[in-house]
Amino acid sequence: MSLRLPGASGAPLSFSWNGRRLQALAGDSVAQALLANGIRGLAWTRKAHRPMGLSGLYTTGVLARVDGVPNVRLDQCLVREGMQVSRQNSWPNPRFDLLRLARLVPSGWIKGGFEQSNLVPSGGRLFQHWEALLAFLAGVAEPADQGFAGPPPVGQRLRAEVLVIGAGPAGCAAANRAAQEGREVLLVSRGESAARYARQAGAALAPLDPRVRCLFGVEVFGAYREGRLLLGAPIDPARGAVALEADEVILATGRRVVPTLVPGAWLPGVMDARTALALAADRRIAPGKSVVVLGDGQQQALANRLRQLGVQVVAVAEVAELQRVIGHNRVRAVQLERLQPCDALVLAGPGLFDDSLSFQASASGRLQLVGARSSLRRAGSTAEPDPALAPAQDAAVLLCPCFDVSGREVDELLEQGIDELEVIKRLTSCGMGPCQGQPCWDSLRAYVAGRLGVPVLQLARPTLRPPRRALTVAQAAGLCDVVEPLQ
Amino acid sequence: MNLNAPLPKRCSILIVGAGIQGLSLAFNLAERGVRDILVLDAGYWQGGASGRNGTLIRGAFSSVEWTCFFAYSNQLWHGLSRRLGENVMYSMRGYSMIGERTATAELLHRTREVHRECGIDSQLLDPAQLRNVLPALAHERVSAALHLPGSGVAPHHAAMHAYHKACERLGVTLRYRTPVAAIDRSAGRVSGVRVGEQRIDADVVVLAGGANSNALAQMAGVPLEGYPMRLEAMALEPTRPLIGPAVALLDRLCYMHQTARGEVVGGAEVAERPQDTLNADVPVMAATAKAYMEMFPQLGQARILRQWAGLVHISPDFGPLLGAHPALPGLFVSAGWCYGHAGAPAAGELLARAIVEGTVDERMKPFAVERFVQGRPVVEPGIVLSHFE
Numbered sequence: 013m014s015l016r017l018p019g020a021s022g023a024p025l026s027f028s029w030n031g032r033r034l035q036a037l038a039g040d041s042v043a044q045a046l047l048a049n050g051i052r053g054l055a056w057t058r059k060a061h062r063p064m065g066l067s068g069l070y071t072t073g074v075l076a077r078v079d080g081v082p083n084v085r086l087d088q089c090l091v092r093e094g095m096q097v098s099r100q101n102s103w104p105n106p107r108f109d110l111l112r113l114a115r116l117v118p119s120g121w122i123k124g125g126f127e128q129s130n131l132v133p134s135g136g137r138l139f140q141h142w143e144a145l146l147a148f149l150a151g152v153a154e155p156a157d158q159g160f161a162g163p164p165p166v167g168q169r170l171r172a173e174v175l176v177i178g179a180g181p182a183g184c185a186a187a188n189r190a191a192q193e194g195r196e197v198l199l200v201s202r203g204e205s206a207a208r209y210a211r212q213a214g215a216a217l218a219p220l221d222p223r224v225r226c227l228f229g230v231e232v233f234g235a236y237r238e239g240r241l242l243l244g245a246p247i248d249p250a251r252g253a254v255a256l257e258a259d260e261v262i263l264a265t266g267r268r269v270v271p272t273l274v275p276g277a278w279l280p281g282v283m284d285a286r287t288a289l290a291l292a293a294d295r296r297i298a299p300g301k302s303v304v305v306l307g308d309g310q311q312q313a314l315a316n317r318l319r320q321l322g323v324q325v326v327a328v329a330e331v332a333e334l335q336r337v338i339g340h341n342r343v344r345a346v347q348l349e350r351l352q353p354c355d356a357l358v359l360a361g362p363g364l365f366d367d368s369l370s371f372q373a374s375a376s377g378r379l380q381l382v383g384a385r386s387s388l389r390r391a392g393s394t395a396e397p398d399p400a401l402a403p404a405q406d407a408a409v410l411l412c413p414c415f416d417v418s419g420r421e422v423d424e425l426l427e428q429g430i431d432e433l434e435v436i437k438r439l440t441s442c443g444m445g446p447c448q449g450q451p452c453w454d455s456l457r458a459y460v461a462g463r464l465g466v467p468v469l470q471l472a473r474p475t476l477r478p479p480r481r482a483l484t485v486a487q488a489a490g491l492c493d494v495v496e497p498l499q
Numbered sequence: 500m501n502l503n504a505p506l507p508k509r510c511s512i513l514i515v516g517a518g519i520q521g522l523s524l525a526f527n528l529a530e531r532g533v534r535d536i537l538v539l540d541a542g543y544w545q546g547g548a549s550g551r552n553g554t555l556i557r558g559a560f561s562s563v564e565w566t567c568f569f570a571y572s573n574q575l576w577h578g579l580s581r582r583l584g585e586n587v588m589y590s591m592r593g594y595s596m597i598g599e600r601t602a603t604a605e606l607l608h609r610t611r612e613v614h615r616e617c618g619i620d621s622q623l624l625d626p627a628q629l630r631n632v633l634p635a636l637a638h639e640r641v642s643a644a645l646h647l648p649g650s651g652v653a654p655h656h657a658a659m660h661a662y663h664k665a666c667e668r669l670g671v672t673l674r675y676r677t678p679v680a681a682i683d684r685s686a687g688r689v690s691g692v693r694v695g696e697q698r699i700d701a702d703v704v705v706l707a708g709g710a711n712s713n714a715l716a717q718m719a720g721v722p723l724e725g726y727p728m729r730l731e732a733m734a735l736e737p738t739r740p741l742i743g744p745a746v747a748l749l750d751r752l753c754y755m756h757q758t759a760r761g762e763v764v765g766g767a768e769v770a771e772r773p774q775d776t777l778n779a780d781v782p783v784m785a786a787t788a789k790a791y792m793e794m795f796p797q798l799g800q801a802r803i804l805r806q807w808a809g810l811v812h813i814s815p816d817f818g819p820l821l822g823a824h825p826a827l828p829g830l831f832v833s834a835g836w837c838y839g840h841a842g843a844p845a846a847g848e849l850l851a852r853a854i855v856e857g858t859v860d861e862r863m864k865p866f867a868v869e870r871f872v873q874g875r876p877v878v879e880p881g882i883v884l885s886h887f888e
């Protein structure tokens with residue numbers, strides 16, 4: 013079943029998924045190419061073996077093995093002729109996978125921190141076997157087939173008067189303004205071009221001032237030394253990391269849609285607006301055959317745009333109406349006020365500001381929980397206050413798909429009087445998987461605040477630690493002679 | 500863990516700091532029948548170094564003093580799950596010390612002799628044996644490998660959880676988010692502490708405040724050697740098992756292991772001015788990555804999930820400062836720990852004996868608080884740490 017829409021371009025090529033040959037168009041990411049072929053489940057969560065896919069919400073859903081390298085992000089990796097891609101966390105192989113039996117285990121039995129149970133206490137031989145089994149299961153993927161060949165990609169150090177992070181409309185405007193003031197500006201963005209998302213959404217934009225220096229395809233993931241030093245890593249792991257310094261740093265990273273706290277929100281077919289727009293506008297792939305669009309204000313505009321692009325939108329509603337997402341291997345329907353069958357759910361909101369960088373630039377104190385005033389300035393939607401997430405109604409919500417931490421498990425800790433998010437994190441492993449708490453700590457915080465009946469902002473979020481898998485070991489090694497230790 | 504319950508007005512033994520040192524001591528005191536123990540911590544549970552370390556447990560070093568102490572502690576780890584009634588997940592997966600330079604190979608040979616004297620089971624691995632223990636290692640770089648089959652790792656969250664539960668079960672009162680602001684003395688001995696406005700009387704006060712130890716000593720008006728220092732670590736994205744034992748790459752001041760969750764966790768030291776902050780920095784991550792890439796090439800393309808920092812208290816000889824403080828009767832210290840996770844079971848037990856019975860065990864004696872003024876530092880060449888010069 014192809015989801016490719018008319019008007020697609022790119023040279024045809026073929027690649028393999030779990031040994032099966034598939035067609036793609038040059039320019040597709042692997043995840044997009046798989047969806048175009050109707051393949052939605054790309055990964056299994058490590059414990060309950062829940063299927064996950066391309067969502068823009070959870071990194072875990074798009075990690076697979078590509079040409080002998082484990083944990084490659086399929087949404088950031090362009091498909092190449094002859095590429096061999098396979099699903100991880102399976103045994104003995106992805107097509108005949110005995111680990112799938114884990115799906116028969118009642119979900120209440122599987123807990124984030126289950127490896128800490130008293131089932132097999134340490135001190136005897138049995139524990140060593142048990143631990144070996146846990147390590148095999150938790151590891152999800154076989155190590156790389158081969159060692160890294162050659163020297164590490166050497167890092168570079170860049171300086172500018174003004175550093176703007178994020179090349180959306182707000183970032184471009186801030187960069188243009190600084191350039192017009194005669195200041196030396198560096199604009200860094202994860203995307204390969206400026207204002208990608210706005211263009212896909214159909215917005216007209218002013219061009220970038222030619223004096224703005226651009227560094228595209230680079231994710232800025234960490235702020236160090238009170239924000240005086242930032243690190244970025246190219247999406248392409250063959251390129252070296254960059255250390256950035258500037259007199260002024262402007263964050264224009266916009267907002268990231270957070271998953272709605274309802275059961276089933278992790279299922280393949282649920283995705284954020286950016287992912288859906290990139291599929292439909294850039295690659296001419298429909299997010300699904302029949303699509304539901306929900307949001308907290310932007311949903312109608314997004315639905316109109318998707319329809320304009322040829323996507324069949326079957327319902328548009330407020331996200332607050334969503335009660336659950338229904339399906340076993342993928343989305344089959346959503347429960348709004350009525351049951352709405354569909355195979356994709358696109359979320360246009362609510363969106364939160366990713367404050368990792370400002371946190372890292374400012375967090376202070378022996379416990380790192382007090383955020384002092386950050387020296388990083390915010391522009392555009394990044395500067396607006398976050399909307400409060402609606403409290404979860406259902407304890408069956410999954411707060412952290414990577415570790416299968418449900419609301420129920422957190423309730424058990426709350427009943428014991430444990431309500432510190434840092435402690436809940438350590439006891440459940442919530443947010444300690446590949447996504448590194450993005451978005452799980454927002455979900456956890458909203459969930460606990462709802463349960464305690466306190467404002468969300470009253471609870472300190474667990475510390476947001478870099479590099480959140482933006483950087484490979486080799487890229488980090490390439491920074492050895494680039495950043496001197498403090499003397 | 501009721502955070503809002505009122506604090507008691509008095510207690511028998513008051514421990515400042517509920518890291519693994521404070522908790523292990525409280526457990527051992529309670530097991531010896533001491534009642535009314537109060538443990539106060541300024542932060543959250545596992546917020547100190549005890550919730551941020553590399554979790555390695557090494558049962559032998561290169562000096563007789565360190566080896567005797569840590570061998571005993573490692574032995575206690577083996578039976579700790581049973582004793583605490585909770586799973587500490589101690590994994591006896593072995594610990595390999597890898598040398599690359601010729602001088603390090605010589606050190607490892609001398610170390611083997613020390614182990615023989617102390618009755619420790621350790622082996623210098625020949626290339627074939629090393630290939631068996633660590634197949635993924637870059638063997639061409641190795642000059643010598645000394646393996647401790649009886650050592651291992653224990654996840655800090657499991658250990659802290661187990662000690663915490665065991666303390667609660669034995670009636671120890673624990674309070675987090677409760678900073679001690681002053682330490683009082685009267686009639687020439689310690690008499691209690693103050694938390695905000697409230698005074699708590701105590702017969703004995705123990706300083707187990709980790710990186711904050713110098714500040715605590717100052718509150719008590721006594722001298723204490725050492726200074727706070729930041730250590731950093733990082734975790735890689737999980738894979739199925741690649742690295743079996745815990746590993747110390749001695750020439751790179753680097754330690755690492757692969758957790759039961761599949762992540763490779765470890766860190767390397769770089770020469771930097773000691774930092775008193777929990778914010779992580781770039782050079783340690785870069786040095787650790789370089790060590791991984793060169794010594795375990797299959798990790799080259801792996802992605803780094805997170806990096807973090809913890810603060811420890813470093814003494815002039817890197818050894819613990821353990822026992823009664825000579826300047827103030829009733830005041831005891833457990834500080835100077837840079838291997839305080841590994842050392843906690845023994846430190847808790849031996850210090851509890853010193854407090855309750857007044858006896859100083861032979862294994863603890865070399866680490867007395869006053870050893871520096873007496874000119875008796877303990878020289879330990881086999882650790883992955885150095886002072887900044």
Ligand SMILES: Cc1cc2nc3c(=O)[nH]c(=O)nc-3n(C[C@H](O)[C@H](O)[C@H](O)COP(=O)(O)OP(=O)(O)OC[C@H]3O[C@@H](n4cnc5c(N)ncnc54)[C@H](O)[C@@H]3O)c2cc1C
Nearest residue numbers: 516518520541547548549553555679709809838839840841
């Ligand atoms: C990155 C890193 C890696 C490490 N790797 C290892 C390893 O592999 N193996 C190993 O054995 N060790 C390792 N260590 C060292 C080990 O973590 C420490 O030695 C050990 O945790 C020390 O325990 P502690 O209880 O003394 O200190 P902490 O755990 O720091 O506890 C001290 C507590 O005192 C509290 N406190 C301070 N001041 C006050 C006050 N005024 N009032 C109340 N409470 C106060 C603090 O809140 C804190 O919780 C590592 C450390 C780090 C940072």
